[in-house]
Amino acid sequence: MRWRQPRAQTLLFAELRGIVFEEFARRLRAQVEHRVTTGNGGQVTYTYAYRERFFSGRLGFQIVENRFGASYSSPTLRLGNTGLDFSYRIAADYLDALGQLGNIDTDPALALARTTERIQLARLQLGATLTRSFPLWRPSKTTSDPPPRFSALPIEQGIWLNTGVSSSQSFYSDGRAQSYTAGSIGLDAVLGAFVADTFDYTSLRVTYSNGFLAGASPFLFDRITTREQLVLGFLQQLYGPLRVGAETTLDLQSGQQVDLTYRLGYDRRTYGLSLHYNPVRQSGALELRVEGLNWDPSPPQPSSATGSSLNGP
Template identity: 35%
Template sequence: LSNDAEGGGVIDPANFGLLVDLDASLGPRTTLVGSAELTSLDPDDLENETRGSLRLRQTIGTTYPHRLTLESSYRDRLFNGSLGFQTVQSSIGGVLESPTIPIGQTGLTIRYQAGVQRINANTDRADLLPLPPRDNNRISLTRYQGSATLNWTQPLWQGDILPATAEEGMRYTPAPILPNVQLNSSITGVASAYSNGDSQEFLRGSIGLTGQFGHFSKPFLDYTGFNIGYSQVALGNTSPFLFDRVADTRILNAGITQQLYGPFRVGFQTYLNLDTNEEISTDFFLEYSRRSYNILLRYNPVQQRGLVGLRINDFNWTGATEPFDPFSNSWEDD
C-alpha cells in the first residue's frame, strides 16, 4: 500500500509477497521439509527479498534414535543477542543430533550434536576481506562444530491438580495445570573450527528457577507462572563470523505470566546483558486461552517485531504459529 501511495500502482509487484512451505514424508523415518519466502515480487530486488531453506531428515537407531539432517539455506535470518539480527547469505551441510539421554538414576540428561557446513556470511574482520572497493563484507568458510549439553532438574515443590473436567482443571486449558517450583541447571560446551584456521570455544553454565501457582480455573488471578535465571560464559577464541559469535557472556533472564480475568493472561520475558547493563530482548504478550485453542498477541520492541498467533490444542495438531518473517534464534538455542 505504501508503494501504491507513492505511485507504484495497485498491481505493482513490490506490493505482493509469497510464502511456501513443504513437509513431505519420504518413509517411516525420513522427512523432507522446506520453506521459501518472497517479501516482494519485484524482479529487480529478488536477491534481497528472497529467503529459503530445504532440510532432509533421517532418523537413525532405535533405542536412542539420532537425527541426521542434510540442509541448505539461503539468506537465513538469525538473532544473535547484542549483535542483533544477522543474515547468513548461504549455507549447506549436515548435522547429527542426539535425543535427550538420561544418565542412570541421577536426574541428569545429556544431548549432543556435531556438524559441518559451508557458510557465506558477514564478518567484521578486515584481514579476511578483500581491499576496498568491495560489494559486501561476506566471506565463505567451512565450519566444523561439536556441542554437548548436560541438564539437571530438581523439583522443589509440587501441588495438586484439579480433576480433568471442563468445570475444573480444564476450564481454560487442554490439560489440568500442576502447581510446582523446580530448580534447573545446565552446562553447555561448544567447539567450532573454521577452514581459515580460526576457532571459537566456550563453556556456558546456567541456573534458574521456574514455577507456576494456581490452576487457571477460577475467574480471577488463579494462575501465576514465573522464571528467573542466570547464565555465564567462559569464552576462548571468537568466531570470524558475526552470526555465531558469542557476545553476551553474563545474562539475566526473567519472565512472568499472570491470569487477569477468565481466559486472559498477560506477561513478559526479558534478557539482560549484565556486562553492559543493556536489554538484549524483551517480549510482551497477551493470550486468550481456551481448551481447544489459544490466541496470542506478542510484541518485541527491541527486535521490532510482532506476532498474532493461533494454536489449535486438539485434532492431533502438531504445528506452530510463525511470524511472516520467520528466523532461527541461534542466540537462545546455543
C-alpha cells in the same frame, strides 16, 4: 510446506519481501530442510538456506547468504539414576556470510565499526548440554481437584530449581576457533490451576548464566558477545482464558537489554490464540492452537510445559 514419511520429513520455506525485480535476489529468502529420525530418537538434518537470517544479540540481525550443512541432534539421555539429562549436537556447514579477517573484536561496538566483507569458510560445531531439575515444592493432589477448564490437561504446579552446564566449540577452516562453556542456575514457578476466573495462574522464571569464552568467530552471525546473562519472565492470568506475559534477556556485563518479548494469550481446552511481539527484533507472530484434530502425528506436549512457556517468535 512439508512432506512427511514414517521417519523422515522435508520442509520448504520461501519468503519474498515485496516484488521489486531489480532487488529480487536481495528480497528473497528460502530454505529446504530434510530431517531423518534415527532409531534411538536422534535426528539427522540436511539443510540448504539462502539469505538465512540470524539474531546475534548485541550485533543485531545478520544475514547468511548461503549455508550448506548437515547435523545430528541426540535425544535427551537420562544418565542412570542421577537425575542428570544429557544431550549433544554435531554440525558441519559451509558458510557464505559477512565476517572480518585479521584481528577480531569481541566488543560489539568495535566489531560493527570495523569493515566487514563476505567470506566463505567451513565450520565444524560441537555442542553438549547437561541439566538437572530439583523440585522444591509441589502441591499435594486430591480427588477433589477441579478438572481442566482453560487448558487441555491439568496444569502441573510447583517450584523448581534448574541447573545446567553447556559447551559449544566451533572450528573454522581458516584455523580460527570459538569456545564457550557456561553454567546456569534458575528458578521456575507455576502457581495456580488456571481454573478460576481471575489470577489463578502465575508463571515466573529467573535464570542466571555465566561462562568462559575463548576465541571469536570470523563471522558476525555466530559470534558470541554476551557472556553473562540474566533472563526474567512471567506469564499471568488476568481474567478467564486471557493471559499476559513478557520475557527479557539482560547482558549483565554491559547492562544492556539483549532481547524482549511480550505475549498475549487466549486459551481454551480445545483451542487457543497467542500473540507475540518483540520490539528488539521488530518481529511478531500470531499462533493458533487446535487440540485433537490429529493434523500432526507428533506426541502432544505436557500441559505444564506449554503452560509455562514464555518463548517469543
